[in-house]
Amino acid sequence: MNDTNPMLHLEDVYMRYPSRDGTPITILNDIDLKVRQGEFITVVGPSGCGKSTLLRLILGAESPTEGAVLLDGKKLDAPNRNRGIVFQKYSLFPHLSVMDNIVFGLDAEAHGMFLGWLKPGQMRQRRRAFRDQAQVYLERIGLADAADKYPHELSGGMRQRVAIAQSLIMKPRILLMDEPFGALDHATRTEMQLFILEQWEQAEMTIFFVTHDLEEACFLGSRVLVLSQYYQTDAGRGQGAKIVGDFATPGGHPKPTDFLYSEEMSQLVHRIRSEGLSPDNLQHIRDFNLTHRDAFRTVNPEEWQREQ
Structure with missing residues (x-):
């Protein structure tokens, strides 16, 4: 993996869509992300949290309502051959x-x-x-x-x-995969997981892989992003999804298949489910698991008054 400057940079990114009455609905709330060339990033989160929206922003199919999405320091333009995408339904x-x-x-x-x-x-x-x-x-x-x-x-x-x-x-320099294995049976899915890891190693590309399967996310990813609308701030319950988790997966990468059945995997999945996917566990933004070396966040005083 390239250890120089990050290739992709998102800062203060908000994505809002109008509701039926014209009131804006926040889907993504202040997304901050730096990505280096060659990372395999898996993205998990509750249904409707904006995972596909994040991919569309990186693809260049949409522009953020606020904030910047930069590739090599330049604002993203329309989709091009440098960014490929694979959907769950075959294209x-x-x-x-x-x-x-x-x-x-x-x-x-x-x-x-x-x-x-x-x-x-x-x-x-x-x-x-x-x-x-x-x-x-x-x-x-x-x-x-x-x-x-x-x-x-x-x-x-x-x-x-x-x-x-x-x-x-x-x-493509970046391959975006939106739940590509979601409709496959277990045996075929396992086969495809190993296949995409092989292709990632050979091509040395950067991959964003969206999945609802937490075991799949922890097995495939060298880095896991947890995107969730289940959190709280000093102003109350959050509006729109934030990155509540950004961390490197333990061990080497790619991982041996027996990692799927390890206690380490079980604990990791439990933590992700508790911290990011449970509407009953609203952790404060100060407690987000942002331990990846490139993780960062910007907050406003209304959300976290201690930073004033």
Whole structure:
């Protein structure tokens, strides 16, 4: 992992949406986050806390209501090939083969860049080069013989592998994964967890991985973010979600599979559930578990008057 300056920087980020009567509803409340190149960050939190909203901000699909989202010190623009995303529902075109699905992004990019400039023969040559790249990814995901198949001919795990290859071939610096394994059975899910760890090691990319499965979050992540609306401040109960936990997972990374069944894992999951997911346990912002070396927070005096 790169130990130089953080690649991604969010500070004082608020995200609000209008309600039916026009009153703004706060979804994200004062998000502060620094991320270095090559981290594997898992994001957990109660339903509706804004996990997907956070991914959209990092993707550049939305802009914050307040605050800054910076990549390499510059404000994020619209989504581009540097930031790929994989959803729980596969982003595959049912009428295209596996091969054509994987090269779709490269084809679309080349068509836009070289439209009216390259000759037909040159475009065919470039497309062959794309297919050669895609074949390498098919071999890496264990689907070398499935290039001519269609999505409906594949299992759920296979389709998800193709969706990941579809993102990986664009060589993103940041891969955003929004509950990508949520619909898979246990055996396939375990297989896919090991697969994405392997791809993370090989590609040395930065991954944000949203999941409701706390064991999955602690096993996959080198760093866990707990996003929650269940907290309190000196002004009362919080409005909108904050990062209530930001910590490095114990042990090395990637972890051996037996970590999933360890007492350390059990204690970690219990702590996350208690501190971030329980509406009955509203910890004060001064008690947030922000122990990661890059964790930081900004608060206003209304929330924590002791900092005046």
